[in-house]
Amino acid sequence: MLPMVGVAGGMLGASAAQAQEQVEDTWELVMRTKKLRLGAANTEPWYFKDVSGSNAPGAIESNGSVWRGVGPVLGKQLADALGVSLEIVETTFGTATAALQANQFDFMLMLDGTPTRALAIDFLPIAVAWFPNVILTRDDVTATTWKEFDDPKFRVAVVLGSAQDQFVSSASPNATFSRLQGAPEALAAFQSGRVDGVCLVGPEADLARAKLQMGKVVVPKPAYPYPASAGFRYDANDRFKSFLTTSIAYMYYSGAVQQAFEQFLSFRGIDPHTATSIMRESWS
Structure with a gap:
């Protein structure tokens, strides 16, 4: 997936010091608004905006649009666990860093943690998937x-x-x-x-x-292996980061991430058993 190796664009040079300037951290924002905002770049198999009207499994609705892919499926599971609604905000891999800094959404799955991006936003200490x-x-x-x-x-x-x-x-x-x-x-x-x-x-x-x-x-x-991560804003309070870290680790090792991937492959008519797993433990 070439977008995965692209460089970050937009606002750079920020650091964890930004967290001190935020009046409300991400966890508090999600709890107050009862809404979890997920950044989504229309890139298969991670995010796909489906306008076909298909009733195949894996459809996630947000603001009148239907999304599919690993990101939306996992995002919905995270929102459900929090007891809030999921809002999917369309972005690109190149502009996601700036969009996170500008508080346009709360986090983005499958966003690679590069040294340049890490100057501006925070990342999970674990991988969402491996390639x-x-x-x-x-x-x-x-x-x-x-x-x-x-x-x-x-x-x-x-x-x-x-x-x-x-x-x-x-x-x-x-x-x-x-x-x-x-x-x-x-x-x-x-x-x-x-x-x-x-x-x-x-x-x-x-x-x-x-x-x-x-x-x-x-x-x-x-x-x-290359790890795919998740990006989010720096917060003085690590509550949101802790929630994501624990949840994604569970989703990965329980097979939920792989299941979301295989669901999208099936939607595209690909036999999951013939595809390369995104769990590196399966490569041996």
Whole structure:
């Protein structure tokens, strides 16, 4: 999922000192308004604004719109636990940091904690989910390790400058690279046969496989995990952070996060058993 590796935009340079300036912390705000506001970037499988009118499981309604995906489903569970309503606020990964600082919403799931973003907002000390770098490749490719993919005969497409570009350039430096401007170009190269595979993160690769109706997703060994986190404003009072940390840990280890992911895959017509899990314990 390329948005996951994008850099934060908007207001930066703030720190925990901002918490001292807030009259009302997030926990108090949620309790007073009886509303939990979730930032949502329309990026599958994390957030999807569904205008199809589908009655498939996993639909979360907010302000007259229907949302699906891991974020809305988990957000609804958190709101229900708090006894408040869930309000989904549309944003982007690039502007989420500034939107949180501006109090446009209370938190955002699947927002990666980067050093730049951490200058401005707070993050959970645990992961919401984990993603491995994978190769979407032809069905006849038998390689299962990064060492086996480290071959000039293997032509791999990557998005120029992405985390996957940097990673596979180190893990399999002898492969033949096609560095392209975006994921659509990389997938088009794979579809046309100009490359043998594309390096992506697991969820992105599985959705691409379903859309293209070709190829298979390989998690080369050793698997290298990336954590997806959750961002929220700095507060002098850690009550909201404590609630999120405990709740997300429970949701992850109880399987609720994975279940929300699989529910969206099923909505998209993908057999969850053929997709890369977002629980790293399942990769072995």
